[in-house]
Amino acid sequence: MGTKVRNIRMTPTKQFLINAFVNLVNEKDFDKISIADITNGAQVNRATFYAHFNDKYELLDYIINDSAAAVIEKRTLGVVKFDQNNIVQLVLAVCDFHQQPNIQCRRSYLSLAPQLKEKMLMELKNYLLRSLDNILSDSEKSFYVSIYANIIHEAGYLWASGYTTFDKEEVAKKASLLIAGDHSKISEGEWL
Incomplete structure (x- = not known):
């Protein structure tokens, strides 16, 4: 074709x-x-x-791509900035994204989870690359962006999957502290 x-x-x-x-x-x-x-x-x-x-997989990709970008745009209000507040908003965007499908058939959600993760990670990396543009060198960006995107995704996914007893705001705050690098404040719940 x-x-x-x-x-x-x-x-x-x-x-x-x-x-x-x-x-x-x-x-x-x-x-x-x-x-x-x-x-x-x-x-x-x-x-x-x-x-x-072309097929149902392309339709799924279209829906997921649009949804991942839209939820990040909504949570960050279109502001591309690397700060603690936007990291919190990115984690909350992942929470929203994994709740969004509202799929009652749990097996269907589980079969779509790898595609959902891939698309969200791609959008997180794009956002982080832009937000770190004038902050880090290219070699530092290529190193940190992937790590940060995975931390942000995993935190949101753990909450959305019910694998933590923390509420989503607390999950987002803890992940932002981890990325911000002040590990001593994570367990104390302090903010930078």
Whole structure:
């Protein structure tokens, strides 16, 4: 199949396909969703689906990419800055992101978790690269950005998955202290 020309604007048909897919993921496992299921839910024909996406994996990528970027934008209010407050907001964005799918079928969520993590890490790294642009050298950025992004993601994911008894604000504060480098204040709950 040839390369599709990417139309970045959201058409009503594309939104119908996305809505149908999200509804289906709430009802059944991702692996069991077919193109026919999606097109029936969106009330469009198969050719219309393929005019927008190559397959259900591309549709999933589209939804996840848009969602990860949007949740970071919302939490940081579009401000790209490396400070404790924005680190807290990034962790909270990850919490929001992993709650967002609102998938009742837990197996479906678990099968999507690797894609969700990959896309969120990519968006976190992009944000951190921009926020550290005038603070660190290129070699330092390449070292720290990946570490920071993984700490931020893991903190938010642990909260969203129910693996911690801390509330999400406390998780975000502790992760920001870890990144800020003042480890003595983490257990005491002090702020910089």
